[in-house]
Amino acid sequence: MSSPSLRRALVLLVATLLVVSGLVSVVLGDQAYLEHLRSR
Amino acid sequence: MSVDGASLTLVLGAALTLFGLRTRYRAWASLLGLAVVALALGVSVFDGESHAGPDAVVDGTIFVWMGAVLRRALAGVVLVVLALPMSRAFARPGPGERWWLAGLLLGGLPGIALTGSSMLILDTMKRLLDDASRPSEQRILELEQALGRSDLLLGAAAALAALGGAWLAWREATKPAPAREPST
Numbered sequence: 338m339s340s341p342s343l344r345r346a347l348v349l350l351v352a353t354l355l356v357v358s359g360l361v362s363v364v365l366g367d368q369a370y371l372e373h374l375r376s377r
Numbered sequence: 378m379s380v381d382g383a384s385l386t387l388v389l390g391a392a393l394t395l396f397g398l399r400t401r402y403r404a405w406a407s408l409l410g411l412a413v414v415a416l417a418l419g420v421s422v423f424d425g426e427s428h429a430g431p432d433a434v435v436d437g438t439i440f441v442w443m444g445a446v447l448r449r450a451l452a453g454v455v456l457v458v459l460a461l462p463m464s465r466a467f468a469r470p471g472p473g474e475r476w477w478l479a480g481l482l483l484g485g486l487p488g489i490a491l492t493g494s495s496m497l498i499l500d501t502m503k504r505l506l507d508d509a510s511r512p513s514e515q516r517i518l519e520l521e522q523a524l525g526r527s528d529l530l531l532g533a534a535a536a537l538a539a540l541g542g543a544w545l546a547w548r549e550a551t552k553p554a555p556a557r558e559p560s561t
Contacts, residue, residue: 342549342550342552343550344404345404345467345468345549346546346547346549346550347546348404348407348408348466348467349467349479349483349542349545349546349549350542350543350546351408352407352408352411352463352467352479352483352542353483353538353539353541353542353543353546355408355411355412355414355415356411356414356415356456356483356484356487356535356538356542357535357538357539357542358415358419359411359414359415359417359418359419359452359487360418360487360490360491360531360532360534360535360538361535362415362418362419363418363449363491363531364528364531364532364535366445367524367527367528368528370442370524371521371524374517374520374521375517
């Protein structure tokens with residue numbers, strides 16, 4: 338396993354985590370907003 | 378709607394990332410860009426909790442939420458713009474290499490999902506604001522349906538990014554080292 342390959346794999350993994358956490362936080366924000374609407 | 382701090386950070390971060398992607402530190406620059414996008418999106422959780430009042434569908438606080446949705450749309454555009462240069466940072470372009478796949482899975486598709494779903498929500502919100510005659514319950518129901526469709530789209534994009542990104546990372550980590558030239 339070459340070192341540049343491992344480094345690129347780590348970068349890809351961190352990038353994946355960032356993108357997924359961003360998208361999940363949007364869904365959570367929607368849910369929080371819906372909770373407010375439902376609690377009226 | 379004014380330009381808020383998160384949107385400004387998003388635009389500045391995107392500009393810095395585009396600059397960084399042209400240097401030898403492009404892997405770090407791509408992560409910086411994605412971190413800024415994730416941060417800008419993360420703020421929407423707090424927008425949903427703290428700013429939206431109990432009468433958000435019928436009073437002026439809906440505009441705060443619309444601002445959050447607009448910021449999402451902007452984040453989606455930033456992801457699409459960064460997709461191709463980021464792809465070059467993640468994998469070396471070469472013959473037979475699908476180097477653009479990382480950009481598509483981690484930038485293009487999530488960006489299109491973010492902007493598309495935001496447009497969907499904004500369209501519903503605009504319709505609700507234009508037609509004030511409908512009862513409040515019906516308006517909430519319509520907004521709930523729009524947010525549900527948006528979340529479905531975003532969930533699919535997140536699942537695709539998670540599976541695709543993990544597969545690409547695994548493939549990269551297990552790639553055999555290139556054969557060295559025999560020394561003479």
